[in-house]
Amino acid sequence: MRILIIEDNQDIAANLADYLENQGHTIDAAADGITGLHMAVVNEYEVIILDLMLPGMDGIDVCKKIRTEALKQTPILMLTARDTVEDKLNGFSVGADDYLVKPFSMRELHARLQILSRRQIQPFGSNKLRVADLELDLGTMEVHRGSELIDLAPIGKKLLEELMRSAPKLVRRQKLEHVIWGDIPPDSDALRAHMHNLRRLIDKPFNKQLLQTERGLGYRLVDPDAISS
Secondary structure (H helix, E strand, C coil): CEEEEECCCHHHHHHHHHHHHHCCCEEEEECCHHHHHHHHHHCCCCEEEEECCCCCCCHHHHHHHHHHCCCCCCCEEEEECCCCHHHHHHHHHCCCCEEEECCCCHHHHHHHHHHHHHCCCCCCCCCEEEECCEEEECCCCCEEECCEEECCCHHHHHHHHHHHHHCCCCEEHHHHHHHHHCCCCCCCHHHHHHHHHHHHHHCCCCCCCCEEEECCCEEEECCHHHHHC
């Protein structure tokens, strides 16, 4: 893999680069947000490791610009010393795909990078999934709610695809975690934060709410009109 590390702590950046190069990967590095953003935009990477606290431009703004201005879907693993649900929600809401809290295991980081690099969505076929007025085109991986195009990061599209394929049946949280992270799921807040962000994008702006939470069990997509009819 070709990996970009955006990290201002020289010791952490050097340790990351040494470890990942020893695993056979090609590493580029930036020590501030502005330089990191430029490198992320002009080069192609399989995955980006992005620190939250950076000089020049913080990780939240870097991630947001990569997604909304550069329109790049490169998987992003965010690093931070913060471990609150709000911090994770902020990262996921601007397009981060995964989250590791410092200090972390290099082996776990490497495993997460491999999962992220494999999880980039590849178009297959041209059929569509539909629940009520929510539609996912499996050929283009575009998401529409009615006539409105919804911009989802790759992890959001993967969750939505799994929910739509199963709708209106319940999808247990363990299955969703396995779809995204394989056999090494992160802490329990990560899926909840991603689902919060998914609901914010596909449901909150609209009158009809489709995404339901079964507390302690999982999630389902349901057309309420179909239930009442």
